[in-house]
Amino acid sequence: MSNETEANHDIQVFVRQLSEAADKLLKDDLSTLAKMHGWCEQLSEATNPQASQPSPTMHAIAASLAQNLEALILGDAQDLDQTVADVVTMIAELADPASTSPSAQSASTTESVDQSDAEVAARLADVFDEEPRPVAEASGSDGATTPVEAATSVPPYESQPLVIGEKEAEFVAGFVEEAREHIEAIEVAVLDVEKSSDGSAKIDDLFRPFHTIKGMAGFLNLRDVNCLAHEVETLLDQGRKGQRQITSDLIDLIFETVDILKVQIESIAGYLTNPEGNTVPQPPVGRFIDKLRAVAAGRSVCGVGLSDGSPDPEAPPAETADAPTAEASTAGAPVAGAELTADDQSRDRKGASPTQPQVAQQTSEASSGASLGTAPASGPAATGSRPAASDQSVRIETAKLDALVDMVGELVIAQTLVEANSKIAEDPKLSKDSGQVAKIVRDVQEVAMAMRMVPIGPTFQRMARLVRDVSRKADKKVELIISGEDTELDKNVTQQIGDPLVHMVRNAVDHGIELPQDRIAAGKSEVGHVHLSAAHQGGNIVIQIQDDGKGLDPEKLIAKGIEKGIVQPGEELTDEQAYSLIFAPGFSTAAQVTDISGRGVGMDVVKRNIEQLRGRTEIASGKGRGSTFSICLPLTLAIIDGMVVRVGGERFIFPTITIEQALRPRPEQITTVQQKGEVVKVRGRLIPLIQLGELFGLSDHIDPCQAMVVIAHNDGRQIGVVVEELLGQQQVVIKTLGERFESLRGVSGAAILGDGRVGLILEMSGITAAFNERHLSSKVTPTRSRMKPPPRANQDREEETSVAPTSPPVTDERLTPVMTC
Amino acid sequence: METVAEITEQETRAETTRDIGGKYLTFHLNNEEYGLEILKVREIIGIMDITKVPQTPEFVEGVINLRGKVIPVIDLRARFGLERTEYNEETCIIVVDVGMLMGIIVDTVQEVHDIPDSNIEPPPQLGAVVDMNFILGMGKVNDDVKILLDIDKVLNSDELVQLQHAAGE
Numbered sequence: 003m004s005n006e007t008e009a010n011h012d013i014q015v016f017v018r019q020l021s022e023a024a025d026k027l028l029k030d031d032l033s034t035l036a037k038m039h040g041w042c043e044q045l046s047e048a049t050n051p052q053a054s055q056p057s058p059t060m061h062a063i064a065a066s067l068a069q070n071l072e073a074l075i076l077g078d079a080q081d082l083d084q085t086v087a088d089v090v091t092m093i094a095e096l097a098d099p100a101s102t103s104p105s106a107q108s109a110s111t112t113e114s115v116d117q118s119d120a121e122v123a124a125r126l127a128d129v130f131d132e133e134p135r136p137v138a139e140a141s142g143s144d145g146a147t148t149p150v151e152a153a154t155s156v157p158p159y160e161s162q163p164l165v166i167g168e169k170e171a172e173f174v175a176g177f178v179e180e181a182r183e184h185i186e187a188i189e190v191a192v193l194d195v196e197k198s199s200d201g202s203a204k205i206d207d208l209f210r211p212f213h214t215i216k217g218m219a220g221f222l223n224l225r226d227v228n229c230l231a232h233e234v235e236t237l238l239d240q241g242r243k244g245q246r247q248i249t250s251d252l253i254d255l256i257f258e259t260v261d262i263l264k265v266q267i268e269s270i271a272g273y274l275t276n277p278e279g280n281t282v283p284q285p286p287v288g289r290f291i292d293k294l295r296a297v298a299a300g301r302s303v304c305g306v307g308l309s310d311g312s313p314d315p316e317a318p319p320a321e322t323a324d325a326p327t328a329e330a331s332t333a334g335a336p337v338a339g340a341e342l343t344a345d346d347q348s349r350d351r352k353g354a355s356p357t358q359p360q361v362a363q364q365t366s367e368a369s370s371g372a373s374l375g376t377a378p379a380s381g382p383a384a385t386g387s388r389p390a391a392s393d394q395s396v397r398i399e400t401a402k403l404d405a406l407v408d409m410v411g412e413l414v415i416a417q418t419l420v421e422a423n424s425k426i427a428e429d430p431k432l433s434k435d436s437g438q439v440a441k442i443v444r445d446v447q448e449v450a451m452a453m454r455m456v457p458i459g460p461t462f463q464r465m466a467r468l469v470r471d472v473s474r475k476a477d478k479k480v481e482l483i484i485s486g487e488d489t490e491l492d493k494n495v496t497q498q499i500g501d502p503l504v505h506m507v508r509n510a511v512d513h514g515i516e517l518p519q520d521r522i523a524a525g526k527s528e529v530g531h532v533h534l535s536a537a538h539q540g541g542n543i544v545i546q547i548q549d550d551g552k553g554l555d556p557e558k559l560i561a562k563g564i565e566k567g568i569v570q571p572g573e574e575l576t577d578e579q580a581y582s583l584i585f586a587p588g589f590s591t592a593a594q595v596t597d598i599s600g601r602g603v604g605m606d607v608v609k610r611n612i613e614q615l616r617g618r619t620e621i622a623s624g625k626g627r628g629s630t631f632s633i634c635l636p637l638t639l640a641i642i643d644g645m646v647v648r649v650g651g652e653r654f655i656f657p658t659i660t661i662e663q664a665l666r667p668r669p670e671q672i673t674t675v676q677q678k679g680e681v682v683k684v685r686g687r688l689i690p691l692i693q694l695g696e697l698f699g700l701s702d703h704i705d706p707c708q709a710m711v712v713i714a715h716n717d718g719r720q721i722g723v724v725v726e727e728l729l730g731q732q733q734v735v736i737k738t739l740g741e742r743f744e745s746l747r748g749v750s751g752a753a754i755l756g757d758g759r760v761g762l763i764l765e766m767s768g769i770t771a772a773f774n775e776r777h778l779s780s781k782v783t784p785t786r787s788r789m790k791p792p793p794r795a796n797q798d799r800e801e802e803t804s805v806a807p808t809s810p811p812v813t814d815e816r817l818t819p820v821m822t823c
Numbered sequence: 824m825e826t827v828a829e830i831t832e833q834e835t836r837a838e839t840t841r842d843i844g845g846k847y848l849t850f851h852l853n854n855e856e857y858g859l860e861i862l863k864v865r866e867i868i869g870i871m872d873i874t875k876v877p878q879t880p881e882f883v884e885g886v887i888n889l890r891g892k893v894i895p896v897i898d899l900r901a902r903f904g905l906e907r908t909e910y911n912e913e914t915c916i917i918v919v920d921v922g923m924l925m926g927i928i929v930d931t932v933q934e935v936h937d938i939p940d941s942n943i944e945p946p947p948q949l950g951a952v953v954d955m956n957f958i959l960g961m962g963k964v965n966d967d968v969k970i971l972l973d974i975d976k977v978l979n980s981d982e983l984v985q986l987q988h989a990a991g992e
Contacts, residue, residue: 412891652875698877737893739876739886740923746878752886752893760874760886760893772878 013060016045020067024093033239035075036213038089042068067092075210159291161226163281164270170222171274177218178271181227184211185267188260190463193470196253205242208256209235215263226287227266233294234259240298255297257467262287400493403454410450411641411735415754417443422757451641454494458536458545459487461496465507465534472511479518479529480511486536491543495635498615499545502608506547506631507532509605514551514629524626526550539634542617542643542659548630554623556580562589579719581621585609616642618659618715634659644734644753646761647712647725650700653761654725655734655753660714660766664728669707682711682722689713689722692773694764697748701726716766723769732756736763747772843959844940849969850917850929853905857929858936858962858969863919867932870914884928889918896926897978903957921978936969938962943971 023038046064070089166174191208198204216231234256240246265285273282420426421440426433462484473480515521515530522528533548559580563569568586575583583589587606612619617635636642636659644655645664663684671683672691680691691711695701704724711722734753737760739746750765847858848867873885873896882901886893896916900907908930916926946958959971 408891415888415891700875700877737891739893740895742895742923743876743879743886746876749877752874754888754891754893757872758888759872760888762874762876762886 013045013048016041016048020045020093024090033243035071036209036239039068039071039075042071063092063095159229159288159295161284161286161288164224164226164284165281166270166273166277171277174222174224174270175274177222177224178267178274180218181215181263181267184215185260185264186460186464187211189257189467192253192256192260193466195248196250196470205238205248209238209242212238224266224270226284226291227263227270229291230259230263230266230287230294233291233298236298237294255294258290259294262290398453400454403450407450407454408735410447411754413443414447415756415758418756419758452490454492455490456493456496457488457490458496458499458543459484461500461503462487462534462536464500465503468504468507469511469532472508473515473530476512477517478511478515480515481529481531482507483531483533484535485533489536489538489543491536491635495543495615498611499633499635502611502633503534503545503547505605505608506633507534510547510549510551510629510631514549514553516552520552524552543635545633545635546630547633548628550628553625553628554581554584554621555625559583577623578621581623584621585619616657616659641733641735642753642763643731644761644763645712645731646729646755647710648727648729649725650695650698652700653729653755653759654694655732655761655763656712656714656723657763658731660716662713662715662720664710664712666709667706667711672706680706682706684713684722687720689720690773691722691724692769693724694769695724695726697769697773697776714766716770719770721766721770721773723764734761734763842940843943843971844938846935846937847962847969847971848917848935849933849964850915851931851933852899852903852929853908856933856967856969858938858971859917859919859974860959860971861935863921863974865918865920865924868916868918868926869912870910870916870928887916887926889924889926892924894918894924894926896928898928899977900928900930902927902977919974919978921975925978927974927978936962936964938964938969938971 020038020041023034042064046061046068049061049064067089070085070092074085074089188208188211191204191211195204195208212231212235216228216235219225219227219231237246237252237255241248241252246252262285266287269283269285417440421436426436466482466484469480469482510532511530515532516524516526518528521530531550533546535546535548537544556575556577557580560569560575560583563575563580563583563586564571566586566589568583568589569575585605585608589605609619612633612635615635617633620632620634621629622632623629642655643658645658645661647654647656665684667682667684672680673683673688674680681688682691683689691706693703696703704726706722706724709724709726710728711724712728713720713722715721732755734755737752737754739749739752739762743749746768748765748768748771749762750768751763752760753763755761846861848861848864849856849858851857868889871887873887875885876883876895879885882898884896884898884901887896898907910928913931914928915932916928917932918924918926942963943960944963945960946955947961949955957973957977959973962969962971
C-alpha cells in the first residue's frame with residue numbers, strides 16, 4: 003500500500019528532522035520552532051490510532067511536543083529554558099524507538115485501511131504537502147509560472163472544489179469569525195512591520211495569525227485558504243530569518259493576500275448563510291499562489307511579479323469584494339457558540355487527536371490578545387491542559403445586553419423609589435440594608451454599562467490601512483498617529499462610527515494633506531501627519547482627526563457654497579459656518595474628482611451618521627496649518643447626559659451635548675423685534691429666544707430676565723430656549739415614545755426621571771423648525787402677556803400650579819394636585 | 824311594519840358581525856356604563872403622574888412610566904367629548920393592548936361580566952349626534968345595559984400628534 007509506505011517514510015523523516023533540529027535548538031529561534039511544531043503535528047497525525055501507522059506512544063509524545071513547542075512560540079511557557087530542555091528530552095525519546103518500532107507496529111495493525119484512513123492520508127498529502135520540507139527545498143520544487151525557471155516538477159496550483167458538509171458548517175462558521183479577527187490583527191501587524199526599522203520582531207506578530215489561519219483552514223480542509231496562508235507564511239519566515247528584505251513591495255503583496263483572504267473568508271461566510279449548490283464559490287487564487295511561491299523561491303521580485311498585469315491577484319477582490327462583504331455582517335450571527343465546541347469538534351473529526359486544533363485555538367487566543375496589546379494568557383501550556391484563556395470572553399447577543407441595560411435602568415429607578423420611602427428612615431436596620439442594596443444596584447449598573455464598552459483601538463487601526471492605501475494612491479507621504487486607542491465606548495457606537503471615520507480620514511489625506519513638493523514649498527516637512535485621537539471629556543468621547551495639511555479656506559468654501567446655491571450671495575458667514583458648509587449635501591471642494599474622494603457624497607452622510615449617534619462635529623482650521631475635525635459622541639446610546647429643566651409645570655431634558663451655556667439674562671441683553679420676537683445678546687452675538695412654554699402650549703410668555711435661558715446649538719446656529727428653572731443634570735435612560743408619537747417635533751424621546759415620572763427629551767432641530775414655522779404663520783403675538791408677572795419663576799417647585807392652555811382651565815386646576823403628587 | 828324592518832336589520836347585522844360574546848370589563852364614565860373586551864386589557868392601575876406631551880390633541884393626557892415602558896394615556900371622557908372631572912381615588916387607568924400598550928382613563932372600574940352573544944344587541948341608531956363607530960354593541964346584564972366599546976377604533980382612529988400649534992390661542 004503506497005499510503006502506508008509513504009506514511010512510514012514520513013514518520014522517519016519527521017523524527018530525523020526533529021532530532022536534527024533539537025540538537026541546535028534555541029528558545030528564541032522561532033522559525034525552527036515553528037517548523038518543528040509542524041512536524042510534530044504531522045507526526046501525531048500520522049501515528050494516531052486511525053492512521054495507517056498507529057503508534058500510541060509516538061502519538062502521545064508528538065502531541066505533547068507540539069503543545070510545548072506552541073507554548074515556546076507564543077512565549078506562553080512559564081519557564082522557557084525548562085520547556086526547551088523538555089522538548090529536547092522528548093525528541094530523544096521519540097528518536098529512540100522510532101528507529102525500530104514503527105514498521106514493527108505497522109505490521110500488526112495496518113491490514114485494514116478503511117475509508118477514514120485513506121481520507122486522513124489524502125488530506126495529509128494534500129494539505130501539508132510542502133510543509134515539512136525545508137524552505138529551500140520546497141521553493142525549488144514548484145513555481146511553474148515563472149518564465150525564468152521553466153524546469154519544474156510541481157504543476158501550478160489548482161484549486162479544488164470546496165465542499166462544506168452540514169456537520170462541518172458550524173465549525174467553519176467559527177473559523178470564519180476567528181479568521182476575521184486574525185485578518186484584522188494581520189492588517190495592524192503589517193503596518194507595524196512596515197514602520198519598524200527592524201521588523202523581525204514584529205514579523206512574529208504577523209506570522210502567528212497567518213499560522214493560525216493556516217492551521218485552522220488546513221484542519222477544516224479549506225485548501226485554498228490554507229495554501230494561501232502557507233505561502234505567505236513562507237515569505238514571512240524568510241523575512242524573519244533575514245533572508246528577505248521587508249520592502250514595501252512585500253508589504254503590498256501581503257496586503258493583497260489579506261484582501262484575497264478576506265474575499266475567501268467572506269465567500270465562505272456567504273455560502274454558510276445561504277448555501278447554494280454543492281460547492282462553495284471560491285475566488286480563483288491559483289495564479290496568485292503560484293506568484294507567491296515564485297517570489298518565495300526568489301525567482302521573481304515581488305514588485306515585478308505583481309505589477310506585470312497578471313489578472314489573478316487583482317481579479318478576486320475586484321469581482322467578489324462587494325457581495326460577500328455585504329453578507330459578512332449577517333454571517334456573524336450563527337457563529338455564536340462555535341468556539342465553545344471547538345474541542346468536541348476536533349475529537350469528532352480527528353478521532354483521538356485533539357492536539358492540533360487545540361493548539362490552533364490557543365494560538366488564536368494568544369495572538370488576538372497580543373494584537374490588543376494585552377498580555378497573552380500565561381496558562382500552564384507546558385503541562386498540556388487547556389490554558390485559562392478560553393474562559394476570558396463569552397460572546398453575547400447584543401439584544402440580551404440591551405435588555406439587561408434596560409432592566410438595570412428600571413432597577414435603579416425602583417431602588418430610588420424604595421429609598422425615598424419615609425419608613426426607611428425610621429428603621430435603622432432597614433436603612434442600613436437599603437443602603438447596601440443601593441450600593442449593589444449602582445455597582446450592577448456600572449457593570450452592565452461596562453459590558454457594552456469596547457476600546458476604540460481596533461476601529462482606529464482599520465484607518466491605518468486606509469491611510470496607507472489612500473496616500474499611496476494620491477502620491478502623498480502621510481503618517482498616521484494614533485492616540486487614545488484604549489478609550490472605551492459603547493459597542494454600537496464603535497460599530498457605527500467606523501464609516502464616518504473612514505470618510506473623514508480619507509478626506510484628511512486626500513484633501514487635507516498636500517503633495518510632498520507642495521509641502522516642501524510651504525516650508526513643511528515632506529511627510530504629512532494625520533493624528534487620530536480619542537479621549538473622554540465629561541460623559542462623552544471626543545474623537546479628533548487632525549491633519550497638518552493645507553487647512554480649509556472659508557472664502558473658497560463660501561464661493562463654492564454660492565456656486566452650489568447653498569449660500570446666498572452677500573450672506574455673512576462666520577468661519578465656523580463656512581466650515582460646516584462641507585457637510586452640506588453635494589458639496590465638494592476638491593477641484594478634481596479623484597477615485598478616492600471628491601464627489602461630495604460623504605460628508606453630509608458623515609454628519610447624518612454622527613447625528614444619529616447623538617454626536618456632533620466641530621471643525622477648527624487654519625489656512626496652511628491644517629484642520630481638526632472633532633466628533634463628540636455619547637459613550638453609549640442607551641443613556642444620555644441631560645439637563646433637566648422645568649417649563650410650564652413639566653420637566654424636559656436637554657441633551658447636555660447640545661447645551662453651550664445657561665444664563666439668566668439682564669434686561670439690557672434682551673431686545674424685542676417688532677414686539678414679536680426676542681433676541682438675547684451673549685458675548686456680542688445675537689441669539690433668537692424661543693419660548694418653549696408657549697411653543698408647546700404649556701405656559702404663557704415668560705420674561706427671560708426672570709427665568710433661565712439655555713443657549714443650545716443646532717446646525718452651527720445658536721438658539722436661546724427660555725425655561726423656568728434648571729433642575730439639575732442627570733443621566734437618563736432613553737425610551738422611545740413609540741410610533742404614535744413619531745411625528746412630534748422638538749421631542750426625540752422620553753426618559754424616566756429619578757422619581758419614576760416621565761420627562762421628555764428635547765430635540766433642537768425640531769424645536770427650531772417648529773419655532774420658525776410658528777413665527778412665520780402666527781399673527782402678531784399678543785404682547786399682553788409681557789405685562790404679566792413672570793409666572794412661577796421664583797416659586798417653589800411643589801407649589802407649581804401650572805395651567806396648560808390646551809386643557810379646559812376648570813378641570814386643570816383641580817387636576818394639578820393629583821398630577822404632582 | 825317598523826318593528827319588522829328593525830328585526831330584519833338586526834338579523835342581517837348579526838349575520839355579518841362576529842360573535843362578540845365573552846368577558847367584558849365594565850367601567851363607569853360620566854354615569855354611563857361601558858364594557859371593554861377583557862382580552863384587550865393588560866392591567867388596571869390607579870391614576871398616577873402623567874407627563875404632558877406637546878402637540879397632541881386634548882384627549883391625549885400624556886405619557887406614563889409603566890415599569891420602564893413609556894406609554895400614552897388617553898382621557899376617555901375627553902375622547903368622547905364629555906366634561907372632564909377631577910381625578911380621584913377611584914379614577915383608574917386601564918392599560919389596553921391595541922397593538923401597542925395604551926392607557927385609558929376612566930371614572931371607576933367595576934367588574935368583569937360574561938355577556939353571551941345573545942345578550943348583545945347592535946348599536947342603536949341615534950342619529951348623527953352619537954358616533955356609533957366606537958361601539959361594538961349594547962350588552963344586557965340583568966337589567967343594566969353596558970355600552971361595549973371597540974377599543975381599537977377608539978384608540979386608533981386618530982393620530983396622536985396634532986401638528987398645528989396649540990399656542991397663539
